[in-house]
Amino acid sequence: MAPQPQEDAAASFDPLRPKLVRVAYRMLGSVADAEDMVQEAFIRWMGADRQAVREPEAFLRRTVTRLCLDQLKSARRQRETYVGPWLPDPVVEEEEEEDVTLPLMLALERLSPLERAAFLLHDVFGLAFEEVATTIERDPAACRQLAARARGHVREARSRFQVDKKRGIELAEAFFAASRSGDMTALGAMLAADVSVHADGGGKRAAAGAPVFGVEAVIRLHSHLADLFRKNGSQLVRAGFINGLPGFISLEADGELQTTALDIVDGKIAAIYVVRNPDKLQHLN
The missing domain is CATH 1.10.10 (Arc Repressor Mutant, subunit A)
Incomplete structure (x- = not known):
């Protein structure tokens, strides 16, 4: 029996889906939006004259890119009213394979x-x-x-990312241990003088409303957080690479996940990126 049109469309589309999601995610910074754009491209692919398309991958990449360009217009309007710093959805890998950090x-x-x-x-x-x-x-x-x-x-x-991969994971694990135990001496030794913290809570979980700059301010912040961690608990789920940077996933006292990514320059942590907005972490559950 000859394949139905929908089956034929899926057979040619599904092998390309991961590549298309990578394109869409790098355009939009949102996993959910990227998947939506790729699904819309699939719907259009089902309705297209597929026999007339000589290069399906190029055709679909064009479709996804154009959908993303339209989506970026509304995304930019949403960012203007976003509560606190905006960070892209975290994509977690066991190994550092990210071409866009x-x-x-x-x-x-x-x-x-x-x-x-x-x-x-x-x-x-x-x-x-x-x-x-x-x-x-x-x-x-x-x-x-x-x-x-x-x-x-x-x-x-x-x-910017200038650290051995193994050393990067070691630093991430050491950062987790020092920040949760309150060992500010150990923590301070890892930080660059101009270190910054960027925390994305999206107005849905507690997070600093603006980036924190400078080693002294960052240590003060983590000294306060360590008291909360000791009182309420914070569990390391696993270390890995988050958007190409060494970091970790943790389970916090409110039962929600959190990701922390560390930008390391010359052996020191130059920036700390924390995603707490639950909408951006659903794909990790």
Whole structure:
């Protein structure tokens, strides 16, 4: 029996789904939104004349990218009213395999949607500018300019992670132990002088309403938090790589998960990124 159209669509689409989700997530910084965009692309794929499509992967990547460009417009409006610092949804890996680290994703937030698309498609996913041009409906010369502007903004963020992977996990585990036990001497020894803390609670869980800067302020913050950890408990679920940075997942006293990612430069923790917003952690449960 010949396959039904829906079955045929799924058979050609499903092997490409992980790649498409990677594109959408890097465009949007949201796992749920990325999955929604990819599902919308699948619905369009079911309705397309698939026999006329010579390169399904290129066709679907264009579809997903264009859907994401539209989504970014509404996402930016939502970010304007977001409570406290915004961080991308954490993606956790056992090994460091991330081609777009968390600092780079934050740098991408400062780009226009078209700059972001041109940079990701060319510099991260390796597409020729002719393909980028077809995808975002601009000419190749304009795409080169978009990618060049984006590159200038994100150059520093791309090269920040400078620590051996094993050493990165050791630092993450040592950070968890010191921050939960209240050993501020050990904690302070790990921190860069200009360290910063960025905590995303989204207004749904307690978190600092603005980033905290400087080693003294960060130690004061963690001294206060350590009292709460000792009183209420905090359990290490596992260490790993979060958006390309060493970090860990923890289970906190309210029964909710939390992720902590550490940007390490020259052997010191330069930035601490904590995601507490439960909406951004559902995919980890």
